[in-house]
Amino acid sequence: MSVPPVHDLVALLIVIPLVAGLLSLAVINSRFWSRAIGVSSILLTLGLALGLLLQLTANGGDVLVSEMGNWKAPFGIVVIYDSLSGILVTAAMVTALAAYLHSFSSLDPGVERRYFHPLFQFLLVGVNLSFVTGDLFNLFVGYEVMLMASYALLTIGSGRAQLRQAYKYVLLNVLAGTILLMSAGMTYGMFGTLNMADLARIIAEIEADPTRELPAGFTALSVMLLLVFAVKGAFFPLWFWLPDTYYTLPIAIGGLFGGLLTKVGVYTIVRLFPGVFASDGAGGSSDVIAVTLAITAGVTMFLGVLGAVSQHRVRKILAVHVISQVGYMAAGIAVAVWVDRGAVLGGQLTGRTIAAFAIGGCVFHMVHNIIVKCALFLCCGLMEKHAGTDDLDKLGGLLKRDVFLAVLFFIAAMSLVGFPPLSGFGGKIVIIQAGWSNLWVLSVLGLLTGALTLLSMLKIWSYGFWNPDQAPVARQPSHVKATNRSAYLGVALLVAIALFLGFGSEAVYEIAFNAGDQIADRTAYIEAVLGPEGIANLDGPAPVDAPATTQPAEVLP
Amino acid sequence: MTLIVSVCVAVIFGTSIYLMLSKELKSVAMGVFLLGHAANLCILAQSGSPLIVGDDGMVESVKRPPILGQGEPAAAPLDLLVDPLPQALILTAIVISFGVMAFLLTLLVKTSRSQGTLDLDELARPAEADDPPVPVLSEDDENRTTHGPQPDRGNDPERGEPA
Numbered sequence: 001m002s003v004p005p006v007h008d009l010v011a012l013l014i015v016i017p018l019v020a021g022l023l024s025l026a027v028i029n030s031r032f033w034s035r036a037i038g039v040s041s042i043l044l045t046l047g048l049a050l051g052l053l054l055q056l057t058a059n060g061g062d063v064l065v066s067e068m069g070n071w072k073a074p075f076g077i078v079v080i081y082d083s084l085s086g087i088l089v090t091a092a093m094v095t096a097l098a099a100y101l102h103s104f105s106s107l108d109p110g111v112e113r114r115y116f117h118p119l120f121q122f123l124l125v126g127v128n129l130s131f132v133t134g135d136l137f138n139l140f141v142g143y144e145v146m147l148m149a150s151y152a153l154l155t156i157g158s159g160r161a162q163l164r165q166a167y168k169y170v171l172l173n174v175l176a177g178t179i180l181l182m183s184a185g186m187t188y189g190m191f192g193t194l195n196m197a198d199l200a201r202i203i204a205e206i207e208a209d210p211t212r213e214l215p216a217g218f219t220a221l222s223v224m225l226l227l228v229f230a231v232k233g234a235f236f237p238l239w240f241w242l243p244d245t246y247y248t249l250p251i252a253i254g255g256l257f258g259g260l261l262t263k264v265g266v267y268t269i270v271r272l273f274p275g276v277f278a279s280d281g282a283g284g285s286s287d288v289i290a291v292t293l294a295i296t297a298g299v300t301m302f303l304g305v306l307g308a309v310s311q312h313r314v315r316k317i318l319a320v321h322v323i324s325q326v327g328y329m330a331a332g333i334a335v336a337v338w339v340d341r342g343a344v345l346g347g348q349l350t351g352r353t354i355a356a357f358a359i360g361g362c363v364f365h366m367v368h369n370i371i372v373k374c375a376l377f378l379c380c381g382l383m384e385k386h387a388g389t390d391d392l393d394k395l396g397g398l399l400k401r402d403v404f405l406a407v408l409f410f411i412a413a414m415s416l417v418g419f420p421p422l423s424g425f426g427g428k429i430v431i432i433q434a435g436w437s438n439l440w441v442l443s444v445l446g447l448l449t450g451a452l453t454l455l456s457m458l459k460i461w462s463y464g465f466w467n468p469d470q471a472p473v474a475r476q477p478s479h480v481k482a483t484n485r486s487a488y489l490g491v492a493l494l495v496a497i498a499l500f501l502g503f504g505s506e507a508v509y510e511i512a513f514n515a516g517d518q519i520a521d522r523t524a525y526i527e528a529v530l531g532p533e534g535i536a537n538l539d540g541p542a543p544v545d546a547p548a549t550t551q552p553a554e555v556l557p
Numbered sequence: 558m559t560l561i562v563s564v565c566v567a568v569i570f571g572t573s574i575y576l577m578l579s580k581e582l583k584s585v586a587m588g589v590f591l592l593g594h595a596a597n598l599c600i601l602a603q604s605g606s607p608l609i610v611g612d613d614g615m616v617e618s619v620k621r622p623p624i625l626g627q628g629e630p631a632a633a634p635l636d637l638l639v640d641p642l643p644q645a646l647i648l649t650a651i652v653i654s655f656g657v658m659a660f661l662l663t664l665l666v667k668t669s670r671s672q673g674t675l676d677l678d679e680l681a682r683p684a685e686a687d688d689p690p691v692p693v694l695s696e697d698d699e700n701r702t703t704h705g706p707q708p709d710r711g712n713d714p715e716r717g718e719p720a
Contacts, residue, residue, distance in 0.1 A: 137646055144653045151660055155667075163668050164680045167585070170664070171577060174589050174657055178596045181650050185596070185643060189603030 006055070009048060010066045010081040013089060013128045016045045021121030031109075034117040038100055041121060045128070046093035053086035053511070061514035063528035065134070073529045074198040078134035082525060084363060084515035085131045087508070088267055091370045092127055094497055095259045096120075101490035102378045103252035105483060106385070111250055114156045123149035123256075130264050134529060136184045136194045139268065143180060143232070147173050150261065153253050154245060162248040169245045172238075176231040183224045190215040197529035200276045200522045205537050207281035219285040222277040226269070226289060233265030235330060236300040239323045243307070246319040251381035254315070258322050259374030263366050266329045270362060273337060274355060274519055280341040290341065293334035298445045301327025305452040314380045314390040314464065317456055318373070321416075324449060325369045331442045332362025332431040339438050340520065352520050358434035360516030364508060365427025368415070368501050372423065375412040375494035379405065382487055383464060385480045392459065396467035401477040404488070406465045408495050413457035415498045418450055423501035426509065562602040569595040582668065582675040586661050593654030597647045604640035 020041030027033035056062040064081040067073060081089075100120065107116065126146025133139050151173075155166045188194055191202050206212045227238075234242040242262070246254050278289035304324025311317045336355040380390060382405050387395050399406045411422070418424030428450060435443040481488070501508055518525050526534045569591055576588030611617040623641040669675050 137649070141649065141653070144657070148656060148660065151664075155664060163664075163672065164677070166664065167582070167677070170661065171585065171589070174592065174661075175577070177657075178592045181596045181646075182599045185600030185603045185646060188600075188642065188646070 006052075007064045008066045009052060010064055010079050010132060011068070012048055013045055013081075013132055014079070014125055016041055016048070017121040017124040017128065021118045021125065024117040024121060025115075028113070028115065028118070031112070035104065038117050038120060039097075042093060042097045042100060042124070045124070046090065046097060049086065049089045049093055052081055053083075053090050056081070056083065056086060057511055057514065061518060061524070063518070063525055065528050073134075073531070074193055074195045077138060078195065078197075078529060079129075079132045080134040080197075080525075080529065081132055082515070082518055082528075083511050084267070084270065084519065087363065087367055087511045087515065088263070088370075089128055089131050091367045092124075092131070092260055095370050095374045095494070096124055096256060098378060098490035098494045099252050099256040099259075099374060101486045101493070102255065102381060103250075104486040106252050106381045106487055107250055111156050115152070116156065119149050119152050119156070120256075123153065125149075127260060127264060131267060134196050136187055136196060136199070136272075140177070140180050140184055143264075144177055146261070146264065147177060150257065153257075154249065165241075165245045165248050168241050172231060172241050176228045179224055180228040183221055183228065186217070186221050186224075190218065190221065195529070196271065196276070197522075197526045197534065201526045201530060201534050201538065203276055203279045203281065204522070204526075207279055207284070208538060210282070212282070214279060214281050214283040214285075216283070218279070218283055219288055222273075222279075222285040222289055223292070225272065225277055226292065229265045229269045229272075230296065231265070233262050233269065233326050233330070234300075234323050235326065236296045236303065239300070239304070242323060243316060243319045246322070247313075247315050251315075251377060251384065254319075255374040255377030255381070258319060258377050259370045262322055262326050263329075263370055266326060266333075266362075266366060269330075269333055270359060270519060273333065274340055274359065275522060278337045278340075286337055286341045290334060290338040293330055293337060294439055294442060297327050297330035297334045298442050299327075300324070300330055301449045302445050305449045305456065308456045309452055309459070312392050314383060314392065314395075314460055315377075317460060318376050318380060321453070321456065322373060324453065325365075325373065325416075327449070328365050328428060328431055328446060329362045329369075331435060331439075331446060332358045332365065332427075334442065335431070335435045335439055336362070336520065339434075354434055354438070356513065356516040356520035358431060358516070359519045360509070360513040361427050361430025361434060363515045364505075364512040365424075365431060367508065367512070368423040368427050368498070371494050371501065372412050372415045372498050375491055375498060376409070376416065378487065378491045378494065379409040379412060382480070382484060382491065383409075385484055385487075386477065387464075392463035395464040397465075399465040402481065404481075405491075408488075408491050409465065410461065411495050412491075412498060413461060415502060417454045417457055421502050423498050423505070426501065426505045558606040558608055559602055562598060566595050566599045566602065569598065580677045582665055582677065586658070586665055589661055590654075590658055593650065593658075597650055597654075600643045600647050600650070604643040607639055609637065 020037050024034045024037045027037065052064060056064060061083050065073070066079050066081075068077040068079070071077070103112070103116070103120075123146055126142050126144070126149055129142030130139060130146060133142055151166070151170050154169060155163065184194060187199065191199055193199060193202065203214070206214055231238045231241075246258050249257060273289060278284075278286045280286040301324050304320060304322075304327055307320040308317050308324060311320055335358040339351040339358070340355040341351070382402075383395065383398060384390050386398060386401055386405075389395065415422040415424045418428045428446060432443040432446045435446070523535055523538060526538070573588045573591035573595055576584045576591065579585055579588070607620045609617045609620060620637060620639045623638040625638075665675060668680070672680060674680060
């Protein structure tokens with residue numbers, strides 16, 4: 001069977017940064033060529049991701065599948081590009097472009113020459129692989145590639161504090177990676193497959209067939225996987241590594257990490273949990289997962305924002321804030337898993353519709369947060385350029401010194417808070433609405449968190465920008481503006497995208513809700529990967545002489 | 558057989574976590590090394606027992622390597638051959654854990670050279686102060702950020718002006 005070539009372009013999302021990374025190793029001593037290769041790689045990948053995304057959206061939420069070496073799906077390796085992967089890869093590439101541009105003016109040349117350029121590309125390889133992979137083991141590989149690059153980026157310019165934090169980050173992630181590896185092995189032991197679509201098919205068939213049960217230990221496996229992704233996503237009890245490490249990073253790298261890396265963990269939960277590892281079949285895990293996620297989400301967003309308000313340095317406020325925002329996404333997934341219990345794949349129950357809605361909100365919020373969080377970090381980098389510090393007590397008068405930066409920061413901050421026309425509103429309103437009738441506690445917490453987010457952003461605004469006391473001038477404003485053009489360009493790019501997400505949210509909603517539908521009802525995904533025979537038995541056991549082929553699974557209390 | 562492997566996995570995992578909780582970074586590195594082995598063994602156990610048990614409950618023989626085309630019956634080859642896929646997974650995982658280990662050891666060497674200690678308490682003590690700036694050695698004013706960690710160039714063979 002020959003595959004139409006457009007499908008196979010998906011693999012280039014991984015190949016382009018990989019080749020660029022290797023090429024920039026060869027020209028490591030030339031700053032110009034390193035940067036040229038880096039920028040063209042990111043632009044190419046971004047163009048490809050955007051083109052594929054627009055194409056599949058025009059087809060009403062297509063799923064592009066590329067089989068490596070033409071080996072058929074459950075046996076060979078597949079990379080899959082659907083609405084969920086597509087919108088996240090695109091957002092990731094935009095963020096990468098902005099952070100990369102910012103690094104031209106903000107990164108220490110010593111750090112830059114120590115393999116920053118290849119490492120940056122390898123990080124993108126890992127991120128993209130994690131987003132597009134269709135099988136659990138390759139997910140592990142993608143994670144490890146991403147983590148190796150992030151370990152190295154974390155330690156290239158290692159001062160003492162940075163080294164100490166690096167160990168925390170490395171050890172925790174090694175532990176999480178090992179658990180992911182074991183879980184992948186156990187998944188293979190239980191289901192005989194590692195392909196995500198095949199897993200979804202097998203579990204859906206078990207759910208639909210009242211005579212079958214999920215294997216013993218399925219819940220344990222689900223919880224192990226959730227643990228791994230919760231570490232990566234910095235969920236409540238497992239977030240402690242994040243504020244310490246992100247705070248010590250050079251700001252361009254910190255912006256990329258803060259925007260991107262936690263969302264890879266959240267993405268994986270969206271991809272793997274609703275309906276698959278949070279299954280409501282007999283012996284399923286959806287109760288445990290739903291309750292765990294709901295509690296974690298509430299505590300994560302609320303404690304996260306309290307932590308942010310209590311900080312007094314811009315970097316720390318932003319770093320702790322990453323956690324709070326992840327809580328919203330977890331809330332979206334929790335609502336989806338919560339309402340989805342008892343629904344049958346392919347059925348038309350309202351629970352499924354709400355689940356799709358909640359996942360759509362979660363996806364929208366993820367995209368918004370990737371962009372806006374990175375924009376805020378990059379703004380912080382420019383504030384440091386002006387004042388020489390990020391300590392709120394020593395900042396001040398930035399509004400007078402640099403109106404352009406103030407405007408950029410204000411838009412990004414208000415987007416994060418979620419003032420109605422801006423982008424943060426779009427995701428939060430959907431998540432809060434979806435949770436309102438089922439998990440209203442989460443929705444109330446979400447609203448409270450929003451108010452406190454406003455407080456923490458106003459704290460930066462009033463100390464840093466509005467405060468009339470001029471901080472001792474570290475550098476002339478005109479000098480900063482003249483020497484940091486690429487940094488301003490990066491921030492402006494992200495703020496423009498954030499404005500688009502707010503005012504053009506219609507288009508983004510369409511993609512996000514496509515993604516939500518595909519996650520809540522995986523029939524299309526399974527059919528795209530496994531072919532029509534993959535979905536033959538999804539509605540229950542083969543109809544011998546039973547009158548109803550669709551048997552509602554047991555509704556759990 | 559599976560039970561023995563499970564016990565081994567538990568023991569190795571326990572030892573590894575114990576080592577990783579140590580304050581001495583060399584022990585931590587050993588813990589990370591063992592951790593990979595525990596995971597690999599766990600995956601190996603997923604392929605089931607390698608023993609072929611006869612009808613009388615006695616062990617008849619062990620399964621053969623998974624190479625077809627040597628006269629085996631095509632039906633149900635996994636009753637006679639070991640499952641190759643977990644081994645393929647382990648192979649990949651070993652390579653990755655080698656990479657992680659190499660990185661960790663490099664980090665240890667760098668830490669001990671630049672900080673003179675491998676004890677986490679020692680590393681933590683002077684950095685308790687909130688602000689971690691280290692004097693900037695670069696002459697290039699443009700890239701001097703007065704805040705934030707700076708690279709130590711103590712052992713950098715490439716020290717000097719940027720390209």
